[in-house]
Amino acid sequence: MKNHILLTGATGFIGQYLLERLLEREIPVVVVARGNSERSANDRIMHVVSQIEERTNKTLPRPICFTGDLIEPELGLDDFAIEWFEENCRAVLHNAASIRFHCDGDRSKDPWRSNYSGTKNVLDLCKVAGIREFHHVSTAYVCGNRRDTCYEHELNVGQTFANDYQESKLEAEKAIRGSDFLDSKTFYRPALVVGDSRDGFTSAPDFGLYHYIEFNFQLTRQLRAATGDPGHLELPFRLAMTGNERRNVVTVDWIADAIIHLLTHPELHNETYNLTPQHPITSRTVVEGLAKYFNYSGIEFVGEENVDRSEQTDAERMFYDFASTFESYWDDEPIFDRTNTDRALGDVLPTPRLDDECMQRIIDYPVRECFAKKAQETTS
Template sequence: MNHVYFFTGFPGFISNQLIRELLKRDEAANKIYLLVLPDQMVKAEADIKEIESELDGTKVDFELIIGDITKENLNISAEVIQILHKKITHVFHLAAIYDLAVPEKIAQLVNVVGTKHVNEWVKGISNLKRYTYFSTAYVAGNREGNLYEHELLLPKSFKNHYERTKYDAEVLVEELKSEVPITIIRPGIVKGHSKTGQTIKFDGPYFILNFLDRLSFLPIYPYISSERETVVNLVPVDYIIQATAYLALYKDGVGKTYHLTDPNPCKATEIYELFVGELYKKKPKGHVPMALSQAFLSIRPVRAYLGVEKEALEYFTWQGRFDCTEAQKDLAGSGIICPDFREGVPAMVEFYLKYKNEKRYQIKIR
């Protein structure tokens, strides 16, 4: 049976790369429908042409569908829905707001209401083989200690609206598991490609690089010290893409939730040392208290100058550890393993230095 894919979140970077990986792995794929917002059509058309140029003769039909997950029935006409519901075999829901500083109303609309609409829409597909939902490991919120893939527990609090709305959205998807063949993907903090350093925006760990770059005039680079030593789970995008493509087609992946996280993450201090060493061939000296750093980043002009969202600091004091046993077990034998973060630092920093002054990579600091 031919596989017909349906994607939300195109032309986003992860969906773009995931399509390429799926086409390498799935010989049965012959049609891909892409739900695209009207203002993204030009970019989507250009990205499809680029993907098609890389297919080496493989015949795959792409079709753009103008729609919006925040609207009922994804804002698709009844006639088109009837066609799609008969043809589609695999759905990939990646559309979401990923910004840590996203306002609550926008996060709720896109991440929760949007996922509710996709869920309802998916239930009408007659030949559905898999619904792959892209969540985040940080649905754990402020829970700490060992965090397991089978858990979806309401924490006492969340660090930001992004985490809370992704938790609420995953609850909706989890409830659908009894009706639909679902696989939930929970990535850690996604960074650029482990070999090339390629990414599309400088957020997450790149805030540290922004911080160090903007303060390059300093004679020393002090640690941002905290009483709580923690690990930060940074995962290269190539691992996320390869693992997702494999697990979305893996026959025993139905009904499972996977942590696509680094099984051996670095400590926050080590990450900082690696960045300082790669940028300046020095070691950090001295300490700036975390409370003082948080106070400075509460001042908008300061955080705008430094290129750092204040919400990012919490991830460097939070003491949660993601257990990824199920993902590691099901990926065993596939040849897909999470690259060592340390080995990818040179490529990461090189890419950052090359594009740090291009506005398209820097996110707007609120």
């Protein structure tokens, strides 16, 4: 009986949450993963499940694991594996992706290699194995540089892109939509995903908002070490923002709950869902949350005009040099239409509010469990 769901990207940040929710619902799961120098593919997946159990105090069934690689044709699976998928697998939840921003003009590298070519390889596997139900974790930022209202039914409307990540995810969606052999195609477009709303947990404190959290950690740590004063910092700092820029931030627990709810309700398939916040926050919310956590004041929002480099303080220069990669994300973000999402999830799964308490948890976990420990290891 074909009842298994193939999950790709099960070891990743969102993937671990998807795996947990599938297993706790006793939905038969099969994963394809790579081995590494320390563990086989199977050992990696079982280690992930054990970590989930330890963190959540749950006992979970084990998934089936095949060794394979997203960047290989048909994921590098042999005839036995493909026959197994043909006999047992009814759907794919394609979550694996690269979050690298740029490929330096070489589309044989990530993010194109994983996000576009990898998706094509998953599609090829589905075709030969007779899998006709496809669920794809895309991104709300297939909208590229748009700043108007982005509707769920839209994809390519002639927009430009801030980076290769956005464009490669758009092309992956196009490849899936163009695969006529599929009977069902469901697209999930998360906004900026941060840690668990309940405790701030993240397994990937190395992208998006976390870059800014780590910068704040390093800067305030250096300043306090220089002055010998662990107390409040006065940090005169001019930010080239108004403070009112929209920030579409969602927590990983809600994203996983939303995807699994939609996946397990067939009447909700064959749609595109903008998994974006009902109540976006602002850049001021983020900055004030960071200032509160790291105990400093002095931030001034000076509008959208850049602060001339010749007039920047040392701290400002450090920040603008660090943040240049993400400058395209400083602008006001689009309004994301949530018509399908609200219809399917509005009353069932409202998005957690990123209020002050939640923001402090989101900041605290990576500082306490990642950045502070890394700094201690460096100095010891």
